[in-house]
Amino acid sequence: MSALRRYWETRTFKKKMILTFLPLVLFPMLFLTVLSSWIYSNQITKSMESNVSNTVQLVNSHLDTYLDELTRLSVLPYYNSQILNIMQETGTISDSDFKQIESLLTQAIRNPREDLQSVSIYRRDGQVFSSSIYNADINYAYDFKNSLWYKKAIAANGKVVFTGKINDSRIANRPEPAFSVVRAIKIYNGPILGVIIIDVNFTGLESIFKRVDLGKTSNIIVLDDQQQIIYSKNGRYVQLQPRLATLTDQVQDMKVGNETLIVNHIDSANTGWKIVGIVSEAEIRKGTAILYKSILTVSAILFLVIVIVSVLFSDTITKPLKALRLLMGKVEKGVFNVSYQALNGNMEISLVGRAFNKMNQKIDELINQVLESRFKQKEAELNTLKLQIRPHFLFNNLEAIRALAEIGDREGIVEITSALGGMLRYSLNKQDSKVALIDEIHQIQNYLRIEQIRSGDALVVKYDIDEALLTCITIPILLQPVVENCIHHGFDQAVGTKLIRIAVKPYEKGIRITVADNGMGMVSGELTKLLAYLTDETNELTFSASGIGLKNLHARIQLEYGISFGLTLESEGGAGMTVHIRIPRVEFRPHS
Known part of the structure; x- marks a missing residue:
């Protein structure tokens, strides 16, 4: 029973x-x-x-x-x-x-x-x-x-x-x-x-x-x-x-x-x-x-006639409910620009449909308000981060130039000042919300060249880039937080050659940018905590500060492109870390 x-x-x-x-x-x-x-x-x-x-x-x-x-x-x-x-x-x-x-x-x-x-x-x-x-x-x-x-x-x-x-x-x-x-x-x-x-x-x-x-x-x-x-x-x-x-x-x-x-x-x-x-x-x-x-x-x-009549009769009641259920399913997935169209002869269901439309409209308004608030918050955090990083970064590089001058390495001074000037121009000129992917690559190349000079060429960088993707556009400061994480945390206690691999390749939903290092990596428990912090499952990250920049970047990507995009991490203790950045493939279209 x-x-x-x-x-x-x-x-x-x-x-x-x-x-x-x-x-x-x-x-x-x-x-x-x-x-x-x-x-x-x-x-x-x-x-x-x-x-x-x-x-x-x-x-x-x-x-x-x-x-x-x-x-x-x-x-x-x-x-x-x-x-x-x-x-x-x-x-x-x-x-x-x-x-x-x-x-x-x-x-x-x-x-x-x-x-x-x-x-x-x-x-x-x-x-x-x-x-x-x-x-x-x-x-x-x-x-x-x-x-x-x-x-x-x-x-x-x-x-x-x-x-x-x-x-x-x-x-x-x-x-x-x-x-x-x-x-x-x-x-x-x-x-x-x-x-x-x-x-x-x-x-x-x-x-x-x-x-x-x-x-x-x-x-x-x-x-x-x-x-x-x-x-x-x-x-x-x-x-x-x-x-x-x-x-x-x-x-x-x-x-x-x-x-x-x-x-x-x-x-x-x-x-x-x-x-x-x-x-x-x-x-x-x-x-x-x-x-x-x-x-x-x-x-x-x-x-057969009875079955057909039964199905048609039941459809007059269940079809509006099914349509309403499908609309609710879309709302569950985050699609709020939907509304229920009332059907004739179903007064009670029409009342439910109108109530759903009002509720959906209100939810959409609230979500937009929250998104706008979070976007402004992240934008403020990004601008603050830029202001916090720039003086410290400039100070370190000026010290490096002074050291090169003392030893008379004029070629090194030329390279580091040239790379630093390129980074400053990028920061000053690219104030828009979107930049070309090739500009991001040039920015990170300048940054890594400076780090190579400062480390005495102990840092090795290898690139594998699909040039057909370089004209696509993306959000600015996409690679620098990930590369900084490799240098300041992955290589913090590493000895020997420090290797960073940067690959830009297409994948089924867009573009995948992979940044991998041979640094210290993370053990399974630490990686699990970092992933939970990255996806907002927890707000605490007590074992390292390395996740703050990654979380900011992950949040910026999802705010801009949706939850199908963002960061994924792979790591083993002592075997380095690999970060995959997934963004959509958006071709550059000049204004006519």
Whole structure:
């Protein structure tokens, strides 16, 4: 619960609105969709089961009608006295009587029907009379009395009997599968005189079943009284014959692998055959799939519309708030020249926006006042620093000139006076707030030349300057505080050659001026304190006075160019110090 609460509390107002609004609409819609789909699916299933049942009953009715016609053909001997007379005899008959009976049989099957293959009469003494629509090859040695169809006909005692597919050797050259209609011939309660058997192909059954359509994944199967398949509309599910033979319930579901079948059957009272209708649930799913697809499409469209409406509705509330938040973010970064533009229809937010504008304006005024005050303060400190440095620096250099005069070093006197004069001209002439970078380089070169002469050339200076940057402008007295720090603090206790490297190079945001020395450097703790003092994290610097000039320079740069610029320091105890001065690249543009 606490995790859910934290999640909810960290969401934006817009997300909270959407997460609240969407479930209120989506859950009822999903419930109605699932409920309607379930109801429709059940109705489709019941409708399909009813359809299969009605179809099986209709097929059985047509089959009974069709078989009744065949039944009437089996009573042919009773309507011909000559056949009955010959059936009552035994022994050999004349050729004329034989031909006459076969002629009568031929006339019986020579009609427009296409389903009759042959008709045969087996007299009790073994005499066979037969006629067919093809040149049937009759097996007169066939032991018909031991055949299943003969025994069934005798047991039926004059009633018609229907057999399944014929698989005996009674006719050797049967052209196509057939079933038989069999009836025992007898006169009233007299003895059985013989049996008439009519062979029928399956064209008649096919004409009945071809009008039946339960779907592409369905079948109609007919089983005889021996539970053998007589007819199958197609080859589907015939492997289920053993299971179909044991069907008891009229309608039941049957599982075959991953497929579920709806099975309906009816037992024919006239034939003893079993008519089975089989439909796969895939047929049902076709109808439901269309419904589901339609429902899902409509639901998806509705959901998309709801999402769009929710987003648009939430935008009308959150968009002004977002705009106000972005403006506040800019103010946090120090950009105060922004204002909130009131949007129509959001009175409360407009009031907040106007209050923000007033607050921002007041903050901007206060910051400008503070900046102006600090700038004037730093300018005063800089001017004071100049006044404090100049007499002391002049005194030291005059002493150096006197010393050179005593030893008669006129060349040194010329160099030091020339460098000192250049520095004085720079101080007098460059009173503007901006100077060319090349002038700053010349100023520091003069200063370092004086220091080299005073140190007896123990000081070595190396320059690495990109001349393309020398025309850029910057604030004055940029390098002298850093170089003075190297000489007066870095080399205070150093022995041997004193090396200063000055590099001026471009970098991604402007110009980087690097001043590095090989002096005493600073240990990690002292450097950390100096950096904190430099960035105003602390106002105390008890271990050295070297940071005052650096802090003044860092503050001047950031006041002029912003917090992205200023000083960065690198140092290790005994390994010197490196100071990076970052300023923007501002090209000199002469006034037109």
